[in-house]
Amino acid sequence: MNESVEIMVQRIEVPELVPARMLNEYAYCPRLFFLEWVDSLWASSSDTAEGDRRHRRVDAGGGAAPLPDEGELKAARSVDLASERLGITAKLDLLEGSDGGVVPIDTKKGRPGRDGTPWEADAVQVCAQVLLLREHGYAVERGEIFYAETRQRVAVEVTPELVTRTMRIVAEARATATRLAPPPPLRSDPKCPRCSLVGICLPDEVNMLAARQDSRPRRLMAADPDAVPLYVMEPGSVVGIDGGRLTVSKYREMLASVRLIDVLKVCAYGNVQVTAQAMRALFERDVDILHFSYGGWLLGMTTGLPSKNVMLRIRQTTAAARGGLGEPRRMIAGKIKNCRVLLRRNGGDAVTRRVAQLAALADQARQAEEAATLLGIEGTAARLYSMLSRRCSPVRTACQARASAGCGTAGRRQTR
Numbered sequence: 001m002n003e004s005v006e007i008m009v010q011r012i013e014v015p016e017l018v019p020a021r022m023l024n025e026y027a028y029c030p031r032l033f034f035l036e037w038v039d040s041l042w043a044s045s046s047d048t049a050e051g052d053r054r055h056r057r058v059d060a061g062g063g064a065a066p067l068p069d070e071g072e073l074k075a076a077r078s079v080d081l082a083s084e085r086l087g088i089t090a091k092l093d094l095l096e097g098s099d100g101g102v103v104p105i106d107t108k109k110g111r112p113g114r115d116g117t118p119w120e121a122d123a124v125q126v127c128a129q130v131l132l133l134r135e136h137g138y139a140v141e142r143g144e145i146f147y148a149e150t151r152q153r154v155a156v157e158v159t160p161e162l163v164t165r166t167m168r169i170v171a172e173a174r175a176t177a178t179r180l181a182p183p184p185p186l187r188s189d190p191k192c193p194r195c196s197l198v199g200i201c202l203p204d205e206v207n208m209l210a211a212r213q214d215s216r217p218r219r220l221m222a223a224d225p226d227a228v229p230l231y232v233m234e235p236g237s238v239v240g241i242d243g244g245r246l247t248v249s250k251y252r253e254m255l256a257s258v259r260l261i262d263v264l265k266v267c268a269y270g271n272v273q274v275t276a277q278a279m280r281a282l283f284e285r286d287v288d289i290l291h292f293s294y295g296g297w298l299l300g301m302t303t304g305l306p307s308k309n310v311m312l313r314i315r316q317t318t319a320a321a322r323g324g325l326g327e328p329r330r331m332i333a334g335k336i337k338n339c340r341v342l343l344r345r346n347g348g349d350a351v352t353r354r355v356a357q358l359a360a361l362a363d364q365a366r367q368a369e370e371a372a373t374l375l376g377i378e379g380t381a382a383r384l385y386s387m388l389s390r391r392c393s394p395v396r397t398a399c400q401a402r403a404s405a406g407c408g409t410a411g412r413r414q415t416r
């Protein structure tokens with residue numbers, strides 16, 4: 001490391017207190033900790049969504065706990081604690097009174113380890129909570145974790161070894177947070193496939209590009225997002241926001257209302273307006289707005305701040321190109337076939353001839369010799385589909401739109 005970089009490292013300011021939840025992440029994987037706490041990257045997976053849901057339930061009863069000398073505690077939820085001496089902060093899911101002392105109980109979505117003991121990362125988090133409570137004068141023998149999947153309460157014994165490990169993680173996490181770049185990914189670790197950030201971290205691909213791994217990347221199974229594109233094709237309609245829902249209206253008549261969390265992107269055809277309030281809500285959720293002409297030509301895109309992973313994606317594309325066209329061919333041909341099926345079901349006689357063209361394009365995609373040819377076929381199919389899908393229905397969401405997203409985003413996805 002040269003001198004100028006060292007100076008930069010020293011100047012990076014790290015918050016005084018590390019949240020106990022982030023100690024859990026660090027114990028699981030230092031890179032995950034960095035991506036979440038330092039880079040503020042977050043990706044929802046079914047696990048995190050379920051975890052959030054359960055936490056929302058425990059957070060709902062938020063309250064304060066009496067101090068140790070203010071009387072006996074029965075139960076308190078969502079208790080905030082912090083200690084500058086320890087360098088930790090935490091929000092306790094649940095604090096229960098027990099034999100003159102208290103027990104912090106943390107809720108986790110999954111299940112304990114095979115031997116019925118808590119996972120190390122969970123134990124570190126609860127140990128940090130116990131240390132915080134002791135620091136504030138509470139008598140605490142142990143912590144507990146409620147694993148929601150098996151509905152088990154598992155005790156966390158706060159041994160001297162666990163305390164040492166927890167405090168070492170606090171120090172390491174703070175030191176890691178001062179670095180300019182995240183730690184390298186774990187190598188061929190079974191934790192990665194279940195990690196919520198695997199699609200952002202790309203452990204095998206990054207290791208391969210950095211020559212830390214010889215084997216081919218494990219196949220990344222992209223989560224099937226529950227969200228789908230919202231296609232707005234009604235001339236003169238306005239896309240607005242009402243609470244947590246996107247609304248499509250015209251002359252004050254509501255045409256559609258969908259939950260914001262269900263929208264992957266907004267495709268506005270022709271004279272469709274999107275209010276500033278709706279745009280802000282969409283950007284907060286990383287949802288882009290694509291503007292098409294009446295005829296289905298993509299004219300432009302309104303998007304929030306760009307992802308910092310762009311350069312990484314470009315290198316991935318290069319790496320993928322070196323790896324051959326087999327998978328991109330299959331993927332693009334499959335998506336064109338999906339589009340064809342949807343048009344056949346919903347387009348009627350008017351689209352019969354074009355449907356046959358899509359079938360031919362799917363065949364050509366399967367046999368494409370070069371990446372440029374494959375991209376051309378994909379683009380032609382996307383244009384054809386966009387044009388024809390206008391004849392199906394004015395405002396479409398759900399399954400139809402999901403398939404058409406296959407064409408619209410094919411260029412992005414085929415790089416994997």
Ligand code: SF4
Pocket residue numbers: 028029030031032035184185186189191192193195196197198201202203
């Ligand atoms: S995918 Fe693996 S290496 Fe990357 S952050 Fe998650 S656990 Fe760490």
